[in-house]
Amino acid sequence: MNQEERHTISILVDNEPGVLSRVAGLFSGRGFNIASLNVAETLESELSRITLVSYGVAQIQEQINKQLRKLVNVVKVTDFSDSDCVEREMALVKVQSDAEHRAEVLRIADIFRCKVVDVSPNDYTIEVTGNRGKIEALIDLLRPVGSLEIARTGVIAMARSKKGTKK
Amino acid sequence: MHDWSPRPPPGRSFAEGTARHTVLNEKESSLSRHNGNGPGSPGKKRKGTKLTGAKILFEVLKDEGVEIIFGYPGGAVIDIYDTMPQYDIRHVLTRHEQAAVHAADAYSRTSGKVGVCLVTSGPGATNTVTGIASAYMDSIPLVVFTGQVPSSLIGNDAFQEVDIVGITRPCTKHNYLVKEASRVAETVREAFYLARSGRPGPVVVDLCKDAMAGEVEFVLPPAACMKGYSPKYEPHKGQVKKAAQLIAKSKRPVIFGGGGVILSGASAELRTLAEKITAPVTTTLMGLGGFPGTHDLWLVMLGMHGTFRANMAITECDLLIGIGARFDDRVTGRIDSFAPHAKIIHIDIDPTSIQKNVPVNVPIVGDCKITLQQLNAMLDHEDLANVSEKRRPWLDQIRAWKETAPLAYTQCKNIKPQFVVEKIYELTRGEAIITTEVGQNQMWAAQYYHFDRPNSFVTSGGLGCMGFGLPAAIGAQTACPGRTVVDIAGDGSIQMNIQELATAVENKLPVKVAILNNGYLGMVRQWQQLFKDRRYVATDMSHAPDFVKLAEAYGAVGMRATTPEEVEPVIRKALELDAPVIMDFVVEREECVYPMVPAGAAIKDMLLV
Ligand SMILES: Cc1ncc(C[n+]2csc(CCOP(=O)(O)OP(=O)(O)O)c2C)c(N)n1
Numbered sequence: 049m050n051q052e053e054r055h056t057i058s059i060l061v062d063n064e065p066g067v068l069s070r071v072a073g074l075f076s077g078r079g080f081n082i083a084s085l086n087v088a089e090t091l092e093s094e095l096s097r098i099t100l101v102s103y104g105v106a107q108i109q110e111q112i113n114k115q116l117r118k119l120v121n122v123v124k125v126t127d128f129s130d131s132d133c134v135e136r137e138m139a140l141v142k143v144q145s146d147a148e149h150r151a152e153v154l155r156i157a158d159i160f161r162c163k164v165v166d167v168s169p170n171d172y173t174i175e176v177t178g179n180r181g182k183i184e185a186l187i188d189l190l191r192p193v194g195s196l197e198i199a200r201t202g203v204i205a206m207a208r209s210k211k212g213t214k215k
Numbered sequence: 216m217h218d219w220s221p222r223p224p225p226g227r228s229f230a231e232g233t234a235r236h237t238v239l240n241e242k243e244s245s246l247s248r249h250n251g252n253g254p255g256s257p258g259k260k261r262k263g264t265k266l267t268g269a270k271i272l273f274e275v276l277k278d279e280g281v282e283i284i285f286g287y288p289g290g291a292v293i294d295i296y297d298t299m300p301q302y303d304i305r306h307v308l309t310r311h312e313q314a315a316v317h318a319a320d321a322y323s324r325t326s327g328k329v330g331v332c333l334v335t336s337g338p339g340a341t342n343t344v345t346g347i348a349s350a351y352m353d354s355i356p357l358v359v360f361t362g363q364v365p366s367s368l369i370g371n372d373a374f375q376e377v378d379i380v381g382i383t384r385p386c387t388k389h390n391y392l393v394k395e396a397s398r399v400a401e402t403v404r405e406a407f408y409l410a411r412s413g414r415p416g417p418v419v420v421d422l423c424k425d426a427m428a429g430e431v432e433f434v435l436p437p438a439a440c441m442k443g444y445s446p447k448y449e450p451h452k453g454q455v456k457k458a459a460q461l462i463a464k465s466k467r468p469v470i471f472g473g474g475g476v477i478l479s480g481a482s483a484e485l486r487t488l489a490e491k492i493t494a495p496v497t498t499t500l501m502g503l504g505g506f507p508g509t510h511d512l513w514l515v516m517l518g519m520h521g522t523f524r525a526n527m528a529i530t531e532c533d534l535l536i537g538i539g540a541r542f543d544d545r546v547t548g549r550i551d552s553f554a555p556h557a558k559i560i561h562i563d564i565d566p567t568s569i570q571k572n573v574p575v576n577v578p579i580v581g582d583c584k585i586t587l588q589q590l591n592a593m594l595d596h597e598d599l600a601n602v603s604e605k606r607r608p609w610l611d612q613i614r615a616w617k618e619t620a621p622l623a624y625t626q627c628k629n630i631k632p633q634f635v636v637e638k639i640y641e642l643t644r645g646e647a648i649i650t651t652e653v654g655q656n657q658m659w660a661a662q663y664y665h666f667d668r669p670n671s672f673v674t675s676g677g678l679g680c681m682g683f684g685l686p687a688a689i690g691a692q693t694a695c696p697g698r699t700v701v702d703i704a705g706d707g708s709i710q711m712n713i714q715e716l717a718t719a720v721e722n723k724l725p726v727k728v729a730i731l732n733n734g735y736l737g738m739v740r741q742w743q744q745l746f747k748d749r750r751y752v753a754t755d756m757s758h759a760p761d762f763v764k765l766a767e768a769y770g771a772v773g774m775r776a777t778t779p780e781e782v783e784p785v786i787r788k789a790l791e792l793d794a795p796v797i798m799d800f801v802v803e804r805e806e807c808v809y810p811m812v813p814a815g816a817a818i819k820d821m822l823l824v
Contacts, residue, residue: 070384
């Protein structure tokens with residue numbers, strides 16, 4: 049059996065209603081899960097960029113890339129799997145910070161270069177950006193501290209050097 | 216009882232039909248498809264006039280060369296229907312929206328134009344889904360207009376509201392929701408361009424009621440131009456060259472054509488190629504007629520119900536040239552035993568078709584016709600001397616396979632369905648347009664009617680939807696009034712859209728329906744016989760209407776044959792009448808379609824009887 053691979057795909061699309069659903073439909077139609085999804089306008093307001101992470105065997109991934117290119121509202125598709133790219137995501141982490149844990153939380157936040165964006169008598173909300181590994185590591189460290197709440201964005205990605213998606 | 220008169224002599228009117236047909240399909244249609252534009256002269260007409268959305272719709276339809284719409288009215292499209300009489304466009308009122316789509320599908324295949332449907336919102340729109348899915352799977356260019364509630368009510372669960380854009384997203388090439396009159400012209404233009412260009416397919420345009428009633432200034436939009444969409448017609452020269460070299464070296468080549476050969480009008484080029492390189496040719500169900508069914512190099516169809524020689528040739532060949540085919544599982548059987556010794560060249564306009572199911576050595580993305588022209592030209596530079604000599608052993612082998620297991624059946628005292636199809640072939644001199652339902656009837660039509668030219672076999676290939684044949688016959692007959700159109704049907708399938716007899720009668724469309732009446736959902740029963748120990752669950756259809764009386768009730772003609780002797784006279788009579796006719800052939804009940812490759816087996820492992 050073929051191995052499942054992780055794919056980060058950047059898709060430049062028309063900024064119109066229904067486009068996201070066309071893109072997502074290509075995955076759901078094949079029984080593929082989308083691990084992470086991010087959409088926002090680009091510098092040109094009529095175009096949006098979708099950054100999408102999914103897992104699948106190479107041959108089906110190739111199909112999906114081709115099928116994506118076939119969609120009328122898709123302007124450009126870049127699969128970062130074979131190229132060097134910068135990936136970032138962001139998370140807001142709300143963590144309990146009673147007297148006992150406060151110092152420990154701040155120390156960890158500092159090591160990870162997080163920002164505390166909200167403080168209350170009982171908890172801190174901290175903001176972290178980085179690649180998936182860094183965010184997972186932070187969460188792992190904070191878990192023992194107790195009652196954790198988290199909101200994560202999906203991945204955004206860009207090719208290193210001059211190669212890759214323009215605009 | 217009936218005052219249906221004999222038909223005008225078939226010879227002449229047929230020839231006229233043919234001439235028009237050939238011109239449209241071989242030249243105009245492929246050209247206009249490529250340019251993406253109909254016959255219009257865009258950009259200037261009627262500048263500055265204010266028109267309603269409905270009028271704008273028809274202005275663009277006229278400019279796109281639309282002559283006929285298959286449809287069914289309702290509240291959401293009443294303004295559109297109200298405007299229709301101001302335009303010189305024929306409307307064919309079907310009795311079910313599914314039939315309107317199938318009719319437009321067949322109209323498209325037999326006229327070379329884009330088929331057009333118009334239906335209302337909600338139930339009208341949902342009734343089209345099967346037809347749209349069928350056209351999508353078979354890459355047939357259609358534009359389906361659906362009515363929609365006023366834009367202010369969208370999302371409110373308004374009466375007869377349905378998200379048809381959402382519902383049809385996975386089975387259309389593209390679809391649109393039009394909420395403003397100002398968007399009508401450009402959207403309709405794009406819809407036609409998308410439907411016919413590249414790999415063709417159905418496009419749905421959902422029209423809000425207020426967008427049809429609103430008035431805006433109308434300027435005929437220029438040719439559609441879309442950022443993310445530019446089909447590639449010209450093949451990569453280097454790849455074509457590689458293909459030519461492989462072909463020249465091959466000892467046992469086979470050409471395998473699909474519906475793309477027909478859609479791109481490449482059948483002449485296919486024939487040239489086959490003869491130039493002395494390669495035998497097989498096609499998919501959708502490709503039938505793409506290569507002459509009476510040619511020496513013809514292997515007949517391949518796949519699940521393909522011939523022994525076609526499937527063996529695929530299994531033994533050293534080079535497979537796939538053209539406009541998508542290597543569907545009904546064709547390949549078990550993938551790892553499909554063409555196991557062959558290098559594969561695959562030509563297709565759609566990059567997603569290539570490498571999808573089988574690994575390909577020389578992928579060529581391009582239009583079949585253009586690619587074959589270039590390939591044929593390039594082959595002139597290859598050393599093809601003595602090629603027919605070199606390939607003699609291969610052709611001898613194929614002839615031996617043909618003799619081992621020819622397509623055949625044994626006569627008995629009951630009518631054999633294959634015999635009916637053969638007789639229809641004989642009595643129409645192979646010149647009819649054949650539509651089919653789905654099941655055994657479809658496979659026997661494919662095996663025993665020999666198609667010498669494209670666009671004469673109209674069947675629901677990819678989706679295989681029952682109820683296709685009669686509406687398709689109606690669509691084909693409207694496109695080709697001079698030709699004989701026969702729907703080869705099963706008693707099960709015909710009951711799925713039998714109400715369309717009324718459409719045929721009303722529109723004086725003399726379609727012939729030949730029901731191969733086995734009292735079963737035959738194809739499913741065959742599977743039950745072969746793979747479920749004859750447990751015939753839910754396939755007995757013997758509780759059926761009297762088809763002769765039913766035809767008469769609709770104002771058509773009904774005839775029945777119960778013995779082999781009655782078959783020919785019934786067909787003769789039916790062909791003479793200038794009327795819709797149902798022929799009820801009461802056939803051998805438990806006849807099976809052979810050869811058969813069991814699902815999931817290798818195509819060389821055929822059941823022969
Ligand atoms: C709409 C639809 N429903 C169900 C099927 C499954 N199916 C395939 S062939 C077949 C039997 C068709 O029976 P009939 O029309 O009598 O034709 P026969 O096979 O007997 O020639 C059925 C039920 C289908 N193809 N389409």
